[in-house]
Amino acid sequence: MQLRLILPFISLAGALLLPNPSGPHPVSMVVESLTDKSRPDPYAPSGSPHPRRVMTSLFLPTNSTAVRSEVRTVPYMTPLVAADYGLLATSIGLPNSTFASFEVNTTHVLAGRRCSNGDRINSQVQTPRLPLVIFSPGFGQSRLLYGIMARSMASEGYAVVTIDHPYDASIVEFPDGSFVRNANISTDDDAALEQVIKVRSADVSFVIDQLKDSAVFRRAYDQHKIAIDFDRIVMYGHSLGGATAATVMLSDPRILGGVDLDGRFFNPVLESGLDRPLLLLGRQDHSSEDPTWPALYAKLRGARVEMSVKGAIHASFTDYPFIVDTLKLPKDTAEQVAGSVSGQRMDAVVKGVLVAFCEFVFGNKTAPEILQPGPGPVPELTVVQADLRK
Numbered sequence: 538m539q540l541r542l543i544l545p546f547i548s549l550a551g552a553l554l555l556p557n558p559s560g561p562h563p564v565s566m567v568v569e570s571l572t573d574k575s576r577p578d579p580y581a582p583s584g585s586p587h588p589r590r591v592m593t594s595l596f597l598p599t600n601s602t603a604v605r606s607e608v609r610t611v612p613y614m615t616p617l618v619a620a621d622y623g624l625l626a627t628s629i630g631l632p633n634s635t636f637a638s639f640e641v642n643t644t645h646v647l648a649g650r651r652c653s654n655g656d657r658i659n660s661q662v663q664t665p666r667l668p669l670v671i672f673s674p675g676f677g678q679s680r681l682l683y684g685i686m687a688r689s690m691a692s693e694g695y696a697v698v699t700i701d702h703p704y705d706a707s708i709v710e711f712p713d714g715s716f717v718r719n720a721n722i723s724t725d726d727d728a729a730l731e732q733v734i735k736v737r738s739a740d741v742s743f744v745i746d747q748l749k750d751s752a753v754f755r756r757a758y759d760q761h762k763i764a765i766d767f768d769r770i771v772m773y774g775h776s777l778g779g780a781t782a783a784t785v786m787l788s789d790p791r792i793l794g795g796v797d798l799d800g801r802f803f804n805p806v807l808e809s810g811l812d813r814p815l816l817l818l819g820r821q822d823h824s825s826e827d828p829t830w831p832a833l834y835a836k837l838r839g840a841r842v843e844m845s846v847k848g849a850i851h852a853s854f855t856d857y858p859f860i861v862d863t864l865k866l867p868k869d870t871a872e873q874v875a876g877s878v879s880g881q882r883m884d885a886v887v888k889g890v891l892v893a894f895c896e897f898v899f900g901n902k903t904a905p906e907i908l909q910p911g912p913g914p915v916p917e918l919t920v921v922q923a924d925l926r927k
Contacts (some may be wrong), residue, residue, distance in 0.1 A: 541861050552640050555613055555685055555856075559884055560692025562598035563606065563644040567757045569593050570711050573743045579736060580704035580720045590717075591740050592701035594680060595748070595757070596623075596691035598667070603762040605647040612683045613639035615710040622682070631872060641684065646760050655916040664762055668769040668895060669748070671792070673737060674699070675776030675800070676724060677707050678855070683775065685856040685880075689888050693896070694764050700744055702737050725851055730777065731803045738785035741772065745791060765793065769899050773891060775854045776800040779817075783833070786811055794840075794898035796891060798854040802829040811835025816894050816908075817842065818887070820849045820876075823920065835921070840897070842908055843921040846886055848877035856884045878917055886917055897925070903913070 571591050578589040599606050614622065614636050623633035671727050672687055674680050680699035691697040701709045703717040710716045723729050748754050749767055758764055771780040771794045779797030783806045786792050795811075799819035807829060815837055817823075817830060824830040824843060834841060846853065852875055859880035861871040879885070895903035904925040907913050913920065 544591065552610075553638050554610070555639055555641050555859055555863055556880065556884075557642055558685075558688040558692030559881075559888070560689060560694070561600075562606070562692045562694060564600070564688045564691045565599050565606070565644045565646050565761065566596050566611075566688075567595040567597065567727065567754070568712065568750075569595070569747075569753055570713070571744065571747050573739075576739065578703070579732075580722075589736075589740070589743075590703060590711070591744065592680065592703075592711060593744055594684065594687070594699045595754070596687050596697045596699075597757070597761050597763060598691050598696075599644050599646060599695050599761060600665070600763075602651060604760070606644045607647060608642050609645045610640050611643050612637070613641050613684065614679070617708055617710045617716050618679050618681055621708045629874065631864070635864070641688070643688075648760070653654040664764050666696075666764045666766040666823070668771070668899060669692065669745075669765050669767065670695045670697045670891070670895065671741060671744070671770065671772040671782075672697065673702070673741065673774035673781040674706070674773070675774075675778055675855070676705055676733070677719065678775070679706055679708070682855050682857075684695030685859045686884070686887060689884050690891055693888065693892050696763070698744060700737075700740060702733075702740055705733050705737075711740075714744070716775075730780075731805075734777065734781050734784050734803055737777075737781040738788060741781065741785045741792075742789045745770070745789070769793065769895075771795070771891075771895050771898055773798060774800065775850065780806075783811065783815060786813055786815075794894060796894055797853065798887070799823060799849075799851050801827045802833045805837075807833055810838060812838040814840035814894070814898050815842075816844070816890065817846045818846065818854075818890055820851065820853070821845045821847055821919075825857070837924075838902075840925050842894075842923045842925065844890065844908075845919045845921055846878065846883075847917045849883070849886075849917075850876040852876070853878055853883055854887065856880075882917060886915055889915055890918070 619637040622636040626635035704720040773796035773797040774782040779800030782795035794814040857875035
């Protein structure tokens with residue numbers, strides 16, 4: 538009954554604006570399709586082989602003293618992805634247009650540099666070198682379902698790139714109107730998922746190469762008056778994306794540390810362990826329900842931290858907490874979809890942990906308070922165990 542009562546409100550509300558980033562910097566977005574011509578896509582249909590192609594969203598903090606910009610409102614998801622998630626919305630009694638109704642504010646950088654005196658370029662404005670943070674989504678999920686979280690991280694002064702992995706995402710929509718639906722990959726087959734992670738890991742390394750060398754991205758950096766520091770890279774991911782973050786660290790030494798958001802691990806990283814920092818952030822009791830967490834933790838030879846979030850469920854580490862808050866869903870429904878932690882609090886938790894971890898990995902001699910055992914600054918967080926050796 539409660540769900541039927543909210544349907545007229547949702548249907549008549551029109552566009553629904555999701556929250557702005559909570560950090561000090563406005564955030565712009567650069568969306569690019571990237572094709573790896575050296576690598577055939579292993580999941581392409583047998584009758585139509587093609588090179589591996591991925592979709593990326595690059596979120597960049599903008600400096601109003603260095604560039605001219607304006608705020609624009611854009612759809613939260615592309616049409617086909619929104620329609621795909623609309624099927625999930627109908628399963629809890631919401632209109633299938635729910636995800637198509639969401640919008641976000643984004644900062645659009647205009648041509649030309651802002652001048653301090655209105656007449657000439659301010660030559661004293663230095664080009665900041667931003668650390669790079671890479672994100673990989675859960676199996677079957679779109680990178681777009683994590684855009685609010687990524688924007689929030691970028692607003693703290695990081696370049697953040699999110700990646701769609703075709704054929705394991707439910708659908709990936711490209712700017713030219715083409716799209717790829719998921720292949721028939723069993724989530725009950727560990728060998729199949731290990732192959733997915735192997736392909737994803739190659740995607741990540743390819744994206745780093747493109748961010749560093751592609752003329753398209755170099756033009757974006759010039760327009761934004763920023764540079765990326767490729768000596769400071771951390772990767773995080775949700776669910777299978779967390780397993781991807783850990784696995785790609787085995788093959789790509791450019792990634793200095795990884796964060797797993799509530800995802801189990803797979804070989805080969807389970808067998809080999811890691812010698813660089815890894816942080817595990819999950820729902821309460823994750824390690825007692827998932828034997829891969831204690832198994833890998835025991836094999837971590839670098840800094841290691843395990844943390845839990847009170848009231849979180851698996852979906853809490855997506856944008857769902859922001860979405861249910863914006864929809865003002867009944868409490869029981871909201872907790873079923875996204876756990877009992879609000880979007881604002883999940884933002885404080887996830888971003889707080891990510892920023893602290895990045896600071897630690899990138900050179901802080903003392904780990905930030907939020908990573909250390911004992912009562913911390915965020916009440917929802919518990920440090921289950923930690924070994925913060927460098």
